[in-house]
Amino acid sequence: MKRIIVLMLVVLVAGYSYGQKKPKINQAEKARSEGNLGEAKNILDEAIEHEKTKDDGKTWYYRGLLLASLDTTSNPEYQSLVDDPLRKAMESFAKADDLEKGNSGFYTTDAIGLPVTKEQQIETLWSYYLNKGVENYQNDENSEAYKYFEKTTVVKPQDTTGYIYAGSVAQAGKEYDKALKNYYHLINDLDYKGRDTFYSVIYIEGVVNEDSEKALEVIRKAKTVFPGDRDFAKSEISALVKLGRQEEAQKELETAIAAEPDNANLRYTLGVMYDETGNPDKAKEAYMSSLEVDPDYLNARFNLAVLYY
Template identity: 60%
Template sequence: MKRLIALSVACLLAFAVSAQKKPKINQAEKLRLEGKLGEAKEIIDAAAEFEKTKIDGKTWYYRGLIYAALDTTSNPTYKNLASDPLKTAMESFKKADELQKGSSEYYISGPGGLPQLKSQQVQGLWGYYLNKGVEAFQADNKEDALVWLNKTKVVSPKDTTGYIYAGSIALAAEKYDEAAENYYALINDLDFHSKDAYNSLIYIEGSINKDNEKSLEIIRQAKVKFPENLDFAKSEVATLIRMGKSEEAKDGLVAAIAKEPSNAALHFQLGIMEEELGNIEEAKAAYVKATEVDPDYFNAAFNIAVLYYNEAVNLITEKNNLGISKADIAKAKEMQTEIDTKLKKALPFWEKVLELQPEERTALETLQYIYLQEKEYDKAEEVKARLEALPEKEEG
C-alpha cells in the first residue's frame, strides 16, 4: 500500500512538471511597455529557466530590457525587485548576443512602428545615465553624479566619456582613489591619453598619496606621449629633486646629450634642471645651447630671455631702494651699468620670442620697456601699437 502511494505521488509530480506552461516572453515585453515591471520580471525570470525559452536569444534580449527598466524606473514599487538590475540587464544583453542567429539585430517596434534596434536602446540607456550624471553635477550633487556616471561604464565599458567625467568629479569631490581608478582605466585600459588625465594622476600620486616613485613613473609616461610639453619636464625635475635624485637626473641628461648633441629638447631639459637647482648660469648656458641647435626653439628662447630680464628687474628693485648718500648714488650708477648689460643680453632673445610668436603679449610688453630704457623710442612706439592691436586680455 505504501509503495502504491509513493508511486502515485511520483506520478503526480511528473505530471506537474510536464504540465508546466511555457513562459510567454512576448507577454513579458508587453507588460514592460505597460509599466507593469513586477509581472514582466516574474515571467521573464521563469523564461530564463525554462528549457525551451532559455536557449532563445530573444528571451535574454527582453530580460535585458526589463531589468534596464527596473534600474531606471522612478516607481518605488519596483526599485527593490532586483539587487543589481543594470548588471543583470547587461549580462542578459550579452547572453542574447551569444545566442543570436544570423546577422539581423534584435529590435522592438517603436513609435510609428519604426524598429528600435538593441544597439540603439543600449546607446539610449548610456545617454540616459550620462545626462543624469551631468544634471546631478550641475546641481552640485557630486555623490549622485558619480553613481550615474559609473552606470555609463557598466553599459559601455569602452566609451571614455563616463571615465573622463567620473574622474573629474571624483577629483573635485576629493575622492582621490576613485578619481585615480578612472584615470588609470583611461590611460592603461582604453588607450586614451590626455594631459588632464596625466596631470591628475601626477597630483594624486605625488601630492595626495606622497608616492614619488609612482608619480615619477606617470610623469615619464606623460613625457613619452607629450614630448614637447614643458610642464611634464618641469614636474620630472621637481620630483627628482624632491626625491634627492637631482644628480642622478642631471647625469642622465648629460649622458643623453653626449649621445644626441643635436637634440635641442635635451639641452632645454638640462636648462630646466639647472634652473630648479638654482644654477642660473648653467641654466642659461643650456638654454643658449638649445637655441644654437634649434634657432626656432621657442621655449628655450623664452626661458633665457626671462632669466636675463628677471636679473635686471632684481637689480632695478635693489637700486630703487638705495638712499641719497654719495655712496648710494655711486652704487646706483654702477648698478645702472649692470642693468643695461642685462637688458641688452635679454633683448635679442625677446626679439626672437616675438619673431616666433608675433602676438606674444609678454614679449611685446617686455620689449616696449627695454626699448624705452635703451632710448630706442621708434621701436618702443612700434611695439606699443602692436600691443594695442591685440584682442582684449580675458580676465581669469
C-alpha cells in the first residue's frame, strides 16, 4: 500500500512539473515591443524562476529591456509595476553578460529587420536620460533635470558626463550636498581632471560649508593634479591664512612669488602677513617690493605709510 502511495506521489509531482510549461521568452519580447509591458513582465517573472530559462542569458537580457521600458514609459498603468526599474535593468543586463560569457552579443531587430545590439540600446537609453535632463534644465526644472542626469550615471557609471551635469544642476539649485556627492565621485573615483570641478568643490567646502580644512585638502589634491596652476597655489595660501597657519602660508607665498616675481599682489599679501604677525621691518620690505613692481599699488602704499606713521 505504501509503495502505491509513493508511486502516486511521483506521478503527481511529475505531472505538476510537466504542467509547468517553459515560459516563452521570445513572446515576452514581442509583447514588450508592442507596448504590452504587463504581459511581458508576467512572462519574464516566470522565466527567471523556471528551471529551463532562469540561467539563460537571453531571459535576463529581455528582462533588462523590459525594466528599461518600465522606467521610460509614460503609461501610468505600468509606471508602478516595479520599484527602481532602471537599476534592476542594468543588473539584469550584467547578469545576462555573466551567464553568456563568450557569446557574440545580445540583440533584437528593428521594424525593418536590422539588428540592434544591447550596446546600442544602452547608448540610446543613456542619450534619452541625458536629453531629458538638458530639456528640464532649459525649462528651469532643476530637480527633474538632476533626476535624469543621475539616471545617466546608472546606465553608464564610468562616464563622467552625467556626474558633471548632475553636480552643476545641483549647485545651481543650491543643493550643495548633491553637488558634492557627484563632484567627489568624479575626482576621487573616476580620476576626473577638471579644473572647474575642483574649483566648485573648494568653493562649496570653503565658502558655503565654511570648512577651510576640507577646502585645503581639496586644494592640495588639485595642486597635485595641476602642479603648474598658480590659482590653486594662491587658494592654498588663502586657506592657510584662514586657518591661522601663518608660517605655512608664508612659505607658500614665497614659493608663489618666486614663480610670479611680477605679481605685486602676492608681495603685498606677504607684507600683510608679516604686518599681522608683528614683524614690521619684514612687512615694510614686502610692501616696498610690491611698489617696485607696481608703483601705483594703492594698498601697499597706504599700509607702508601707516607703518611709517
